[in-house]
Amino acid sequence: MIIEDAAVAGQERRAGGYYLLSLRSPKLAALARPGQFLHVRLPAPADTLLRRPFSIFQAAEGEVRILYKPVGRGTHSMTALQAGDVLSVIGPLGNGFPPPAPGVHPVLVAGGYGMAALYLLAASAPRPGTAFFGGAGAADILCVPEFEALGWKVIIATEDGSLGARGRVTTPLDAWLSASARPRPIEFFACGPNGMLKAVAERAAAAGARAWVSMDRSMGCGVGACLTCVQRVRAPNGEAVWARVCKEGPVFEAGSVVWEEIE
């Protein structure tokens, strides 16, 4: 974990209203591990106080990149950033994804920015696997060329049917899981809305596979000090305890999450 004033190397608009922000930081790029995030101080005039967390999308050539969608005051203020502007960044933060177990076929399930959050994992996996991407429409499906360039098979579902299968991501996922010829054994890695993560946890339990889910909780400090981002998980002795999503997470073994206590 370091804190650094990183220069913006560039920012470009992407499909679906997303922005790709590149920050010059050889240190962060070298430290970044799949599933970790950056805690970014917003550019000055916004009356926001707290930093905002963003998953690390790519880390290469001395740059770290995030893919974000403007949804509120903070993220809207970021869209004006230009090359040369400087942002204070804390990172890399959190417990990311473990590397896929050798000999296991990795299955990724993602919604929203989860597609970006899973990219480093796909890039570092011992062998390519299958990625399931879901969204409301074609514009919400991100990063497909990047995953295909790594040799991954990408299977898409959109609720309006504008790209891939019509419906939720679980529609093609369930079909794939029930095919007798599918690869085995498998291991799941997921990042997206809580409902999607819970659905993946259920599929994994049914398939006797391990699943790792990256959770999104609004954050304060990002380093474990404020206890804003807590999530109920089961300790090894079965007792429900708080885990800090910014510190013990954002990635949890799906079986340890107390799903009943998620709003």
Next chain:
Amino acid sequence: MKSKTSPSRVEPANVDLSVRLGPLTLRNPVLTASGTFGYGPEYAELVDLEQLGAIVVKGICLKPTRGNPTPRTYEVASGLLNAIGLQNPGVDGFIRDYLPFLRKFSTPVIVNIWGHTIEEYAEVARRFSGVEGIAALEINVSCPNIKEGSKLFGTDLDAFRRVLDACRAATRLPLIPKLAPNVADIGAFARAAEDAGADAISLINSVPGMAVDIETRRPRLANITGGLTGPAIRPIAVKLVWEAARATRLPIIGMGGIMEAAHAAEFLIVGATAVAVGTASFAEPRTAARVVEGLRDYLARHGLASVRALIGTLQR
């Protein structure tokens, strides 16, 4: 009025920043505020803990405590609403899991304590007595986020006195009651602390507040109400510190919305002996260390060789 820059310039490196809080001497007057800096290790990779005047850890009660459901914080314009609910590992958990780490530093550790009852306050104070590595106890009588009636201890003068008497009888550690902002007469609480044998006082704790999501018409915090902190409360805090300083001779730790050295100087000028940085650490973890350096420069620019020469020098 004194001139803005004094002719007798002092070198920043020669400015004496040390202050005394009763029996406690601090290398500089800048502390971390309870609940905003964890228990020490959380920020240790980003901040040199040796640069801090003292570390005040998050509130501890007798037994491990679960705290409130989520959402626990909500950001508002220039401030933060929180209702963490005082989640903590309890006295034994703190001593076992965190104190060994904190003992490695020369920076004094002040433990913020609270209880559900007067007996629990006293028991917590007793348990920390004689434990190596604890410099003082800050008594949280004023957190708006505990339901079991602790609120009363901060706003009811009689209950406040009884908590302090019980803690005073339970320990010889320096005691620093932390005052609530939402009282009619802060001076009365400051005087009561002095009468009860406190060594210093700290103020302010968060200001009770609330926010609503108008689309769902639900409160923004699971606890419904919370405490407001950050820049939004600074003028309230400066005014209360000024009033408290006129009511007591006890040293005061001033806090509320300090983001930079200039804000800390404001508190010192109205009579605080030390300051604490809270919410600002979330935005910029090195705020406290920067305030130390900024104060040094400010004092040098004003020809003051010691920070003590600034305390309580409001001009009228």
